[in-house]
Amino acid sequence: MSYAAWLACCPLAALADEPWPTAQLAPTGYSAAINSPTADVLPWGGAGLSLSNSNPERARKRSDGSFGSVNAGFGLLPGLELVGRLAYEGDLDCNLYYKPCAGGQRDLSVSGKYQLPIELPLDTRLALGFTDYGGAATKYRSYYGVATSTWGPLDLSLGYGRPKAATALLDGGFGSVVLRLDDHWAAALEHDSREARLGLNYLRPLGRDLALRVGASRKLTDSTGQQAWQMNAALNWVMGQTPEPFMPRRAPAAPMASAGADVAASPWSSAAPSQLVPQPLPQSDLQPSSLAPLSLQAQLTAEGLAQALQASGFAQISVRHSPAQAGQPALWQVRAESRRWRQSQIDALGAALATWLKPVGATAADELLLTLTYQREPVLHAYTNATCLDGWLQGWTRCAGMTGMAEVEGQPGRALWLSRDGEWPAAVQARLQSRRESASPESAQQAFVDAGPAWLPQFEIGPGLRTAVGTELGLFDYSLALELGTEVNLAPGLFWQGVLSAPMLHSNDFKDGQAFAGYRPQELGFDSSLLSYWKALPHGVAAQASAGYIDRNYRGGMVEGLWMTEDGRWRLSATAGRFEHEITAARQTPLLGSARWSLVPGAWQLEATAGRFLGGDQGYNLASHHWFGDTMIRLFYRDTQGDAGTAMAAQRKFVGFTLSLPLGPKAAQELGPVTLRGSDRFAWGLQTKVGDKDNILTQGYGEQPRARHGLRTDVTDFDRNGRDDMLANSARLRAALAQQLAAPR
Structure with a gap:
C-alpha cells in the first residue's frame, strides 16, 4: 500500500462509514422523533446545531417579534449527549427591565441524556435524561426515561416524564414511531404527553463530516397552545476523531487492522502492554519497499537532512549522524524547533518524522532520536528506526527491531517510542549510551541550520470575541476585535509575548456608557504584554515566570509550576502572582493549585482548581475536558466568594462551557523571514448562575491569570502530550505522517 493510497482511504474511514443518526435535535433540548425524546443520542464526537420556530412547552404570547429556540448539542462521551438551549420570544434587542420593551422570554438552559450501556433484545436502547438545568428561571425542567427499539426501518419509542415546573413539556407517558423511508427521508408520528404530531424530515449529507437536516410537522390535536406548524433546520457534523470510534449498534463497522492495533495499544490502564498482540495488515501491504530510499549517489547526509527540515518548517536545527559500525546501525540525533507546525505537536512530529524517513528509506536499519523544542527548550x-516506523505507519504497534526497548524482556518493543521529558527507560538509555561510546568522532557528521535568527517574530491572527447571550439586555450582544499575537525568542526559554487587539464591531450594549462597555477593547492596544521564561526540570517538572501586563488592566508578575507523570495520566500545577490594577491601583495576589486526571487518554480529563482567583474571590472550579481531535469542549462548575466589603462579597455559583479549536490551516505561512498562522486556540463559551433566585448579570468571578503561550499551551501541547495521550491519537499521527510522505518535495 502506498502512502498516498493509505492517506486517501484510512485516516477517517471509521467516521466516514458511520451512518448519521435518525433522531433530530428537538427545540426542547434533546435528540427526538419530533418533540418527544428517543433513547438515541448524538454519537461520541458528533455535534448538532438546530433552529426552530417553536417552543413546544408554551403558546406564543406576542404576535410581533420572534418566537423559537436555538439548540447546540454535543456527543461528549459514548452514550452521553449534552444540549444547550436558547429559547426566545418578542423583541430580541430591547431592555426587559424597561416596561416599554416588547420582549418576552430569553431563557438559557442545558439538557442532558445518557444511553445506558446495556444490551437488550430487539436492538432496544434505554436512556435517562433531564431538561432545563441552570439559571434562576427553570421553567421547563423535567426528568424522563425512554426506551427505543429498532425493527427494520422502524424506530419505536416509549417513555415517561416527570415535570418539575408547570410549563415543562413532558408530563406522563409519551411515545413515537419513526419510519425511515430511504437514506434521506423519514416520517414520524408522536405523542409528547400533551399533543400528537405528524412530521417529515430530510437529511442531506454535505460531505463526509457534515450534513443538513430540515423537518416540518403538523399538530394533530389541540390540547395546548403549541404551534400548529413546526419547522426545524439543523446542521450535524463530526468534531474530530475519538480514540475509540463509537459506532451505532445497528450498523457496526469493522475496524481497520491499524485502528484495532491502536485501540489495543492505547493504555486505558497504566499496566504495561506486554501482552498486547498487534493485528498486522496483509504481508503484501507491510513490505517496506513502498518507500524507496535515495539512490546511492545521493545518500542522505547530516547537512542534507538539516536543510530538508528547514524546508519543512523547522528552525534552530542540529543533526548528528553516526554511521553504522561494530554491529550497530546508523544513528541520527536530531533537534529542531517547529515554526510552521505550531497548532499541534502531532503535526510537527509527523512533519519531522516524514522528513527523515522519506530519504532514508523504509528498508534501512537507521535509528532516529528526535527532539522537538519550544523556545529552544525540549x-x-x-525514538524509532526506519523499518519499524514504516511498519508503524501501516498498523504495527510493536516491532522486532525495537526488542531492546520492550517493557517486558523478550517482547518486541514499541515501533515508535514517545517521551515528553526524555527520561527514557533504562534499556533505552543503555542502548543510546552504547551507541555514543561506540561512535567514532572522526566518522560522525554534524550539521547546524538556524533558518534565520531565533528572535524572528512568529505571528498568529484571529478574532477576539466577547459575548453576552440570553440576558435581559438582549438576546445576543457581542464585541468583535482583530487580535495579532506575537512571540519573539530572546534566549533559550526566554521570550516576549504580546497580543495586539484592534476593535472592529460591537452591538449597542457594548457601546460606551452601556452595560458591557467595560468588556470590550476601547482602542488599538495590547491586551497582554509579557516577558516569559520557562524551563524543563527533571522528573516531569517544568516552571515558567512571566512579568508585564496580563491584560489591559493588570500589571505585575506570576510564577507557574507543573508536574506531569510520563504517561500523562496525572498533572499537578500551581500559580502564584501579584498584580496591580492600572486604574484603581487595587492589588490582587492570586494563588491557585490544580490537579488533573486523564480518565480516557486523548479524550476525557477531569480537573479541580482551588484557591484565590484574579479578582480576589476564593473558592474552587471543577471542570471536565472533552477532546475531539483538535476541538475541545470544557464543562465547568464554579463556586467562589470575595472578601466582605468588596464587589464580590456575595457567594456565586456558575455552570458553563467553553468551546475551543484552532483556526486556519495547520501550517503557518512563511512571509519572508517571519511566519503567520491562525489562532492556536480560539475559545468561546457561556456561563449561567445557579442556586440564586435573581437573574442579575454577574461578571468577574473565578478568573485565572493565564499567559497565552508557555507551560499550559505550547510546552504540554494544550495538556495533551503525555505518552498515553499521544498513543491514543496514533491514528491522527499516522495521518499527519502519511500526508507529509505523500507530499512532493
Missing part, C-alpha cells in the same frame, strides 16, 4: 522526544 518538549517532545521520539
Whole structure:
C-alpha cells in the first residue's frame, strides 16, 4: 500500500462509514422523533446545531417579534449527549427591565441524556435524561426515561416524564414511531404527553463530516397552545476523531487492522502492554519497499537532512549522524524547533518524522532520536528506526527491531517510542549510551541550520470575541476585535509575548456608557504584554515566570509550576502572582493549585482548581475536558466568594462551557523571514448562575491569570502530550505522517 493510497482511504474511514443518526435535535433540548425524546443520542464526537420556530412547552404570547429556540448539542462521551438551549420570544434587542420593551422570554438552559450501556433484545436502547438545568428561571425542567427499539426501518419509542415546573413539556407517558423511508427521508408520528404530531424530515449529507437536516410537522390535536406548524433546520457534523470510534449498534463497522492495533495499544490502564498482540495488515501491504530510499549517489547526509527540515518548517536545527559500525546501525540525533507546525505537536512530529524517513528509506536499519523544542527548550522526544516506523505507519504497534526497548524482556518493543521529558527507560538509555561510546568522532557528521535568527517574530491572527447571550439586555450582544499575537525568542526559554487587539464591531450594549462597555477593547492596544521564561526540570517538572501586563488592566508578575507523570495520566500545577490594577491601583495576589486526571487518554480529563482567583474571590472550579481531535469542549462548575466589603462579597455559583479549536490551516505561512498562522486556540463559551433566585448579570468571578503561550499551551501541547495521550491519537499521527510522505518535495 502506498502512502498516498493509505492517506486517501484510512485516516477517517471509521467516521466516514458511520451512518448519521435518525433522531433530530428537538427545540426542547434533546435528540427526538419530533418533540418527544428517543433513547438515541448524538454519537461520541458528533455535534448538532438546530433552529426552530417553536417552543413546544408554551403558546406564543406576542404576535410581533420572534418566537423559537436555538439548540447546540454535543456527543461528549459514548452514550452521553449534552444540549444547550436558547429559547426566545418578542423583541430580541430591547431592555426587559424597561416596561416599554416588547420582549418576552430569553431563557438559557442545558439538557442532558445518557444511553445506558446495556444490551437488550430487539436492538432496544434505554436512556435517562433531564431538561432545563441552570439559571434562576427553570421553567421547563423535567426528568424522563425512554426506551427505543429498532425493527427494520422502524424506530419505536416509549417513555415517561416527570415535570418539575408547570410549563415543562413532558408530563406522563409519551411515545413515537419513526419510519425511515430511504437514506434521506423519514416520517414520524408522536405523542409528547400533551399533543400528537405528524412530521417529515430530510437529511442531506454535505460531505463526509457534515450534513443538513430540515423537518416540518403538523399538530394533530389541540390540547395546548403549541404551534400548529413546526419547522426545524439543523446542521450535524463530526468534531474530530475519538480514540475509540463509537459506532451505532445497528450498523457496526469493522475496524481497520491499524485502528484495532491502536485501540489495543492505547493504555486505558497504566499496566504495561506486554501482552498486547498487534493485528498486522496483509504481508503484501507491510513490505517496506513502498518507500524507496535515495539512490546511492545521493545518500542522505547530516547537512542534507538539516536543510530538508528547514524546508519543512523547522528552525534552530542540529543533526548528528553516526554511521553504522561494530554491529550497530546508523544513528541520527536530531533537534529542531517547529515554526510552521505550531497548532499541534502531532503535526510537527509527523512533519519531522516524514522528513527523515522519506530519504532514508523504509528498508534501512537507521535509528532516529528526535527532539522537538519550544523556545529552544525540549518538549517532545521520539525514538524509532526506519523499518519499524514504516511498519508503524501501516498498523504495527510493536516491532522486532525495537526488542531492546520492550517493557517486558523478550517482547518486541514499541515501533515508535514517545517521551515528553526524555527520561527514557533504562534499556533505552543503555542502548543510546552504547551507541555514543561506540561512535567514532572522526566518522560522525554534524550539521547546524538556524533558518534565520531565533528572535524572528512568529505571528498568529484571529478574532477576539466577547459575548453576552440570553440576558435581559438582549438576546445576543457581542464585541468583535482583530487580535495579532506575537512571540519573539530572546534566549533559550526566554521570550516576549504580546497580543495586539484592534476593535472592529460591537452591538449597542457594548457601546460606551452601556452595560458591557467595560468588556470590550476601547482602542488599538495590547491586551497582554509579557516577558516569559520557562524551563524543563527533571522528573516531569517544568516552571515558567512571566512579568508585564496580563491584560489591559493588570500589571505585575506570576510564577507557574507543573508536574506531569510520563504517561500523562496525572498533572499537578500551581500559580502564584501579584498584580496591580492600572486604574484603581487595587492589588490582587492570586494563588491557585490544580490537579488533573486523564480518565480516557486523548479524550476525557477531569480537573479541580482551588484557591484565590484574579479578582480576589476564593473558592474552587471543577471542570471536565472533552477532546475531539483538535476541538475541545470544557464543562465547568464554579463556586467562589470575595472578601466582605468588596464587589464580590456575595457567594456565586456558575455552570458553563467553553468551546475551543484552532483556526486556519495547520501550517503557518512563511512571509519572508517571519511566519503567520491562525489562532492556536480560539475559545468561546457561556456561563449561567445557579442556586440564586435573581437573574442579575454577574461578571468577574473565578478568573485565572493565564499567559497565552508557555507551560499550559505550547510546552504540554494544550495538556495533551503525555505518552498515553499521544498513543491514543496514533491514528491522527499516522495521518499527519502519511500526508507529509505523500507530499512532493
